[in-house]
Amino acid sequence: MKIQLHQLSKSFGEKIAVNIPQLLIGDGEMIGLVGNNGAGKTTLFRLMLDLLRADSGSVLLTPQGDPHSLFSASPLSSQPSQSAEHSDLISKSIDPAKSEEWKRMTGAFIDDTFLIDFLTVEEYFDFIVKIQGLPPMDWNSSDDPLVRGFKEFAEGQIFDQKKFIRDFSAGNKQKVGIIAAMLSRPELLVLDEPFNFLDPTGQNFLKKLLLDYHRFTGATILISSHNLQHLVDVSTRIVLLENGQVIEDLANDNQQALTALNEYFKV
Numbered sequence: 001m002k003i004q005l006h007q008l009s010k011s012f013g014e015k016i017a018v019n020i021p022q023l024l025i026g027d028g029e030m031i032g033l034v035g036n037n038g039a040g041k042t043t044l045f046r047l048m049l050d051l052l053r054a055d056s057g058s059v060l061l062t063p064q065g066d067p068h069s070l071f072s073a074s075p076l077s078s079q080p081s082q083s084a085e086h087s088d089l090i091s092k093s094i095d096p097a098k099s100e101e102w103k104r105m106t107g108a109f110i111d112d113t114f115l116i117d118f119l120t121v122e123e124y125f126d127f128i129v130k131i132q133g134l135p136p137m138d139w140n141s142s143d144d145p146l147v148r149g150f151k152e153f154a155e156g157q158i159f160d161q162k163k164f165i166r167d168f169s170a171g172n173k174q175k176v177g178i179i180a181a182m183l184s185r186p187e188l189l190v191l192d193e194p195f196n197f198l199d200p201t202g203q204n205f206l207k208k209l210l211l212d213y214h215r216f217t218g219a220t221i222l223i224s225s226h227n228l229q230h231l232v233d234v235s236t237r238i239v240l241l242e243n244g245q246v247i248e249d250l251a252n253d254n255q256q257a258l259t260a261l262n263e264y265f266k267v
């Protein structure tokens with residue numbers, strides 16, 4: 001999935017939460033979004049997922065395999081072509097604010113409101129795959145590496161618990177939401193602060209799961225976090241927000257973004 005943000009802005013009263021003139025994300029990029037508290041990370045995700053209406057501008061999603069794709073997956077290819085074909089790309093893309101088509105290609109976990117408290121985990125996962133029109137998951141399948149990854153990440157604390165989601169700990173609810181977002185193997189995965197509430201083992205299993213998911217699906221992945229090390233461990237590119245604006249757009253080959261981030265955050 002390619003993503004194009006164009007003149008995207010959102011304010012709350014006097015506060016400009018997001019103001020991004022242009023940002024292009026290529027197929028299969030793993031974007032780490034960083035920024036201090038209030039920088040606009042969650043607002044940006046909410047705009048992309050049509051949970052908030054922008055004051056102006058647009059989010060355009062181009063599914064994989066679209067022959068009209070014009071910008072490559074290179075992290076730094078962020079300048080769109082000005083050709084006639086460019087407007088063609090825009091006409092072929094999906095605007096989440098205007099169409100529901102993106103939902104079957106997108107998995108997201110922003111917060112607990114994505115969960116259904118009164119269901120068990122198994123009921124919730126069955127519900128998720130059903131609304132995607134997929135067959136029930138075979139949780140005993142040992143030859144599916146993603147199912148193995150989900151179970152490893154679950155650490156024996158999610159499945160067969162015979163309790164409702166509302167009775168799980170914050171960390172285990174987080175695991176349920178993250179697995180649910182990946183269940184249908186969407187080509188766009190958006191996770192807001194997924195490392196929150198996880199114990200150190202869970203954080204490490206999550207990094208492994210994200211890297212495996214990326215390798216197996218080729219999905220475009222967007223993750224926000226305040227944990228710089230985790231982000232540089234998994235991301236191919238790091239976008240730094242300040243007051244709703246992109247102030248750094250860093251390639252992250254061999255964790256090279258870490259020095260710049262440490263300098264910015266004075267760590």
Ligand SMILES: Nc1ncnc2c1ncn2[C@@H]1O[C@H](COP(=O)(O)OP(=O)(O)OP(=O)(O)O)[C@@H](O)[C@H]1O
Nearest residue numbers: 012015016017035036037038039040041042043044
């Ligand atoms: N519903 C809202 N009403 C009013 N102001 C809001 C609302 N949502 C976000 N904001 C404001 O927009 C700005 C960006 O908030 P946002 O939650 O997107 O930041 P963030 O980068 O995710 O922060 P954090 O790291 O603390 O989660 C903040 O100043 C916040 O107070």
